[in-house]
Amino acid sequence: MRKVRLAVFGYGNRAKKYLTYLESHPGEIELAGIVDIDKGRLEEARQKYPSCGQIFYSSSDDFFSSADNVDAVIIGTPDDTHYGLCMKALEHGCHVLLEKPAAQTMSQCRDIMAESARQKAHVILCYVLRYHPLYACLKEILASAKYGDIVSINHIVNVGIDRTCHTFVRGPWGDSMTTNPMIVSKCCHDLDLIVWLTGQKAKRVSSFGSLKWFRAENAQQGSAGRCIDCGIENRCPFSAPDLYLRRKEWTGNFIVPQGSTLEEVLEKEMREGRYGRCVYHCDNDVVDHQVLSMVMDNDIVVTLSMDCFTMKDSRITDIKCVFGEITVQDNMIRARDFNTGEESVWDFSSVAGLPLHAGADLKIVEEFIGKVRASKETERTDKAAASGAPEISNSMESHRICFMAEESRLSGMTVSDI
Numbered sequence: 348m349r350k351v352r353l354a355v356f357g358y359g360n361r362a363k364k365y366l367t368y369l370e371s372h373p374g375e376i377e378l379a380g381i382v383d384i385d386k387g388r389l390e391e392a393r394q395k396y397p398s399c400g401q402i403f404y405s406s407s408d409d410f411f412s413s414a415d416n417v418d419a420v421i422i423g424t425p426d427d428t429h430y431g432l433c434m435k436a437l438e439h440g441c442h443v444l445l446e447k448p449a450a451q452t453m454s455q456c457r458d459i460m461a462e463s464a465r466q467k468a469h470v471i472l473c474y475v476l477r478y479h480p481l482y483a484c485l486k487e488i489l490a491s492a493k494y495g496d497i498v499s500i501n502h503i504v505n506v507g508i509d510r511t512c513h514t515f516v517r518g519p520w521g522d523s524m525t526t527n528p529m530i531v532s533k534c535c536h537d538l539d540l541i542v543w544l545t546g547q548k549a550k551r552v553s554s555f556g557s558l559k560w561f562r563a564e565n566a567q568q569g570s571a572g573r574c575i576d577c578g579i580e581n582r583c584p585f586s587a588p589d590l591y592l593r594r595k596e597w598t599g600n601f602i603v604p605q606g607s608t609l610e611e612v613l614e615k616e617m618r619e620g621r622y623g624r625c626v627y628h629c630d631n632d633v634v635d636h637q638v639l640s641m642v643m644d645n646d647i648v649v650t651l652s653m654d655c656f657t658m659k660d661s662r663i664t665d666i667k668c669v670f671g672e673i674t675v676q677d678n679m680i681r682a683r684d685f686n687t688g689e690e691s692v693w694d695f696s697s698v699a700g701l702p703l704h705a706g707a708d709l710k711i712v713e714e715f716i717g718k719v720r721a722s723k724e725t726e727r728t729d730k731a732a733a734s735g736a737p738e739i740s741n742s743m744e745s746h747r748i749c750f751m752a753e754e755s756r757l758s759g760m761t762v763s764d765i
């Protein structure tokens with residue numbers, strides 16, 4: 348069978364991870380294009396894939412006007428480009444592995460679902476947690492029915508101070524217009540988990556939250572526009588030099604040009620870049636805390652708390668069932684059976700920290716490529732039998748909930764559809 352001709356839009360952090368699949372499965376995929384608007388990233392791709400010929404493009408238009416017979420694309424570009432690129436890829440008959448969030452409004456999400464069905468093309472959203480061994484195990488435990496029906500779920504997303512400052516205050520995800528409301532960009536994964544674990548849609552959603560702290564009026568006395576000019580930087584828990592220069596956290600995504608060093612890039616960033624700004628003097632408008640409560644179609648009730656002011660960077664899930672309770676925390680699942688009092692423990696601490704979301708990033712590519720190959724096979728033998736792709740509507744429920752939550756947060760009303 349002919350290899351899957353695959354293109355990648357956005358040669359960044361995420362796409363490079365998905366592309367490592369090629370190394371272990373060279374017989375399945377032929378690279379048909381790498382598209383990135385950043386010259387440095389494109390050059391990096393050229394050096395990584397020197398024998399691939401003229402497959403490097405600086406725009407998706409150039410790519411689509413020259414590349415032939417493309418079966419599938421991976422979209423790993425920033426959030427505000429997902430919708431346009433996904434629609435374009437679908438119109439060109441491609442299957443799509445699409446980074447989350449799929450789009451910036453529910454109406455755009457519906458367009459993607461409709462176009463995917465019209466083209467009979469798969470669109471798989473990169474909900475990698477579904478492929479993570481810990482959550483795959485949790486899904487099996489719930490499916491076994493040992494603990495009975497789920498009654499309620501309490502889920503905490505500890506975003507953490509460092510991630511909040513890097514991503515949602517100084518970084519591009521602080522701007523809800525060019526990315527999304529934070530509940531969408533950060534918690535669509537979590538709400539997808541809840542939809543996937545319960546198999547239910549949301550009936551009603553309420554949400555509260557605001558941008559309480561990272562605003563100009565809270566700037567501390569002695570602070571300055573940039574941390575390097577700040578008189579109280581060494582006492583500030585949100586200091587950029589402390590995060591990047593002293594603790595060396597969150598430095599992996601800075602591009603280091605040839606002939607330069609990471610230290611030089613970071614020094615320059617502290618003086619001129621967005622990541623050297625004081626957290627009270629950024630252009631952020633997304634919330635710094637939000638809670639959501641909802642009731643699902645079968646009356647399961649769910650709460651979710653998105654917490655930025657914590658040093659923890661983790662998820663905690665508490666599931667109450669009629670015959671037992673299950674807690675997921677610190678890479679462990681603990682379940683207590685009400686009938687016997689027995690506690691069962693599943694320990695994932697040895698795998699949870701492994702790269703590529705403990706292999707989940709590659710599993711999702713494997714599933715995607717498998718579906719594309721199966722679809723090509725079906726088309727070859729019986730074109731009319733090529734099936735549509737229901738998986739996208741299933742994953743879009745999380746987006747519907749996130750957009751309903753944002754509507755509720757802004758309006759103060761409980762929302763039952765959007």
Ligand SMILES: NC(=O)c1ccc[n+]([C@@H]2O[C@H](COP(=O)([O-])OP(=O)(O)OC[C@H]3O[C@@H](n4cnc5c(N)ncnc54)[C@H](O)[C@@H]3O)[C@@H](O)[C@H]2O)c1
Binds near residue numbers: 385424446473
């Ligand atoms: N599934 C997950 O667990 C997960 C985790 C982190 C980020 N993400 C999502 O992945 C996406 C990419 O994030 P990232 O961290 O890889 O970003 P990144 O900045 O590392 O990479 C994005 C790349 O896209 C390029 N680009 C921008 N606009 C483009 C366009 N119109 N056409 C082609 N290339 C373009 C940029 O130059 C950059 O190289 C984001 O939407 C983010 O929300 C998902």
